[in-house]
Amino acid sequence: MKQNFTVRHGALDGVETFLSVARYRSFRRAAAALGVTPSAVSQSVRTLEARIGAALLTRTTRSVGLTEAGQRFLDRAGPAFDELVAASEAARDLGQRPTGLLRLAVPRSVVPLILEPVIASFCEAYPEIELEIAASDEMVDIAARGFDAGIRLGELIAADMIVVRLTPPFPFHVVGSPDYLRGHKPPARVEDLRDHACLRLRRWNGSIAPWTFAVGNDVIEAAVSGPLIAHDYPTLLGAAMQGLGLAQVPGPIAEAAIADGRLQALLTSQAIMTPGVFLYHSGKRQMLPKLRAFIDHMKAPRRMAAEGG
The missing domain is CATH 3.40.190.290 (D-Maltodextrin-Binding Protein; domain 2)
Incomplete structure (x- = not known):
């Protein structure tokens, strides 16, 4: 059987619109809540019904109701859509402020040398970040193993990594x-x-x-x-x-x-x-605020020492 290697588009198209109409029992009020025109709401719902193959709403000049298919769809799609919204908000939160789990892969010798002096102050400064330190001398693929960053001697870091110096040579x-x-x-x-x-x-x-x-x-x-x-x-x-x-x-x-x-x-x-000890990560585009906060915190003691603070 021939496989379809294309990604199916539009699986969620119209779902938010339908849920809004089902909530307000009104195309006009749903349109106002979504910031679109009533005709756009009506078209979106019709397209969703055509894709599903069943009528979801009953429409009269006075009211909007749910068909049996519409009620079943609402019962299943409503909670699922709420989860999608919550997931988006959680991901957006990670991208906007220092929070979440920060996983670092480090050699054992680096823990007392680089990390122990700053762990307490970092955790105190960023209480919404959970810091996980995986101390191992194994050469870890940080992307494959789900780490935000690693710490290594400079000559042991792959060339495609973004590096931040933590110590002088x-x-x-x-x-x-x-x-x-x-x-x-x-x-x-x-x-x-x-x-x-x-x-x-x-x-x-x-x-x-x-x-x-x-x-x-x-x-x-x-x-x-x-x-x-x-x-x-x-x-x-x-x-x-x-x-x-x-x-x-x-x-x-x-x-x-x-x-x-x-x-x-x-x-x-x-x-x-x-060459010294460096923190490395996969790239600037993937750097979340939690990692940026850690890098800035690690640099602060060296900056203060250089300034005589």
């Missing part, structure tokens, strides 16, 4: 605790890492991430070994602070521990730089 540091380094000579070269316990990261796809360094104009990868494999950077950072071994982690999550002496940065002259 930063290095990946090799760090070790004072306790660990008291029993092990600090590495002076990348090659020295073979003599150290190196804590490693397993990527979302199952592979072990090599340690990466900048040596002159070249980027080199070092295959290291050690007693622990973790699936996120905060776990590696915690293990390094406990003296289990060395870890290579994003600079921002190690800054506080380096500053207060719980960790020491090593091989700093060969630290590789990353």
Whole structure:
């Protein structure tokens, strides 16, 4: 059987007009409510009746009534049309003000680094937004999985995404605790890492991430070994602070521990730089006010810091 691949037009044509006539029991009052002429109302109802194949209204010079078919149509179409109107209003509401469910896909390491400092203030500023954070290091197709946006390192974002910078570029540091380094000579070269316990990261796809360094104009990868494999950077950072071994982690999550002496940065002259952390989404046309509010809120702390606020 030949399939019809065209979209059927006009399935709802005349329905609102019929419901208005049925409500007012008057073509003239229905026309006034709809802002059209009585003749336009009459024509719209006749077209609907012809498409359905049954008379829906009885008309006299004094009154308008419902046929049995019209009553059945009213009983079913009335509530359905009200649901359509409510659905349109709900969608319009999402498009006009910050409200609704905001779903973000983020790596685990980004949560303490980027999100924790602003979650409470954002939820307080926008009480009509429900914020859902899906923390996973898996590379997520945000459109296919129903996310409003994602957060990633810049080099991991697809080229067709709209990106918003959340952090400046930063290095990946090799760090070790004072306790660990008291029993092990600090590495002076990348090659020295073979003599150290190196804590490693397993990527979302199952592979072990090599340690990466900048040596002159070249980027080199070092295959290291050690007693622990973790699936996120905060776990590696915690293990390094406990003296289990060395870890290579994003600079921002190690800054506080380096500053207060719980960790020491090593091989700093060969630290590789990353573009930074970015929020990404599918395009400006699809950006709803809830996402715009989140982006503006995320930018505010950096703007205040830059202004000395």
